Amino acid sequence: MGNLDALRDWGYAKDYIECMWLMLQHHTPEDFVIATGEMHTVREFATLAFKEAGIEIRWEGKGVDEKGFDVATGKALVEVDPKYFRPAEVEQLLGDPTKAKTVLGWNPRKTSFEDLVKVMVRHDMEKVKRMIAGKH
Known part of the structure; x- marks a missing residue:
């Protein structure tokens, strides 16, 4: 993997x-920022993903x-590999959804970061099960 300390604003496409x-x-017509307004590291994402798969990471x-x-x-x-580091890496990517919340009544954290990771891992695990069963 690349930079495990990179902070990202992870959001659910459905939301x-x-x-x-x-x-x-x-x-x-107006401009709105679609984001959750909270950041988590790539390491946090990986830790939760492994946990959802039943693996504890140290x-x-x-x-x-x-x-x-x-x-x-x-x-x-x-393992960290420098070849996956982005040359113009931005350490923190965070959006401010305040306007979308106040003007549109949107809930940017309808799906929590933890639930987002669960959804993604479960989807991938189901896909692998179908592939193993020969039902692509």
Whole structure:
């Protein structure tokens, strides 16, 4: 993986589509920021994703030497590789959804970060099960 410390504003596409729909219902065209207004690191995302898959991760090291180990087996599951660092990396990406909340009545955190990770992991796990069963 790349920069585990990168902070991102992770949001659920379904919630964002709801905001877009509300924007289209608004009486006058305006600009709105579609975001959750909260940041989480790539490391947090990975930790929760592994947890949803039934794996507890222990992080060791710093920077490019950081690794994520399966607590049960000791096996390294995550390694940092500088080739995945973005040349123009932005450390923090955060949007302010205040206007969408106040003007449109939109709830930017309808789906929590934790629930978003669960939805994504469960989707991927179901996809793998279908592939294994030969039902692409």
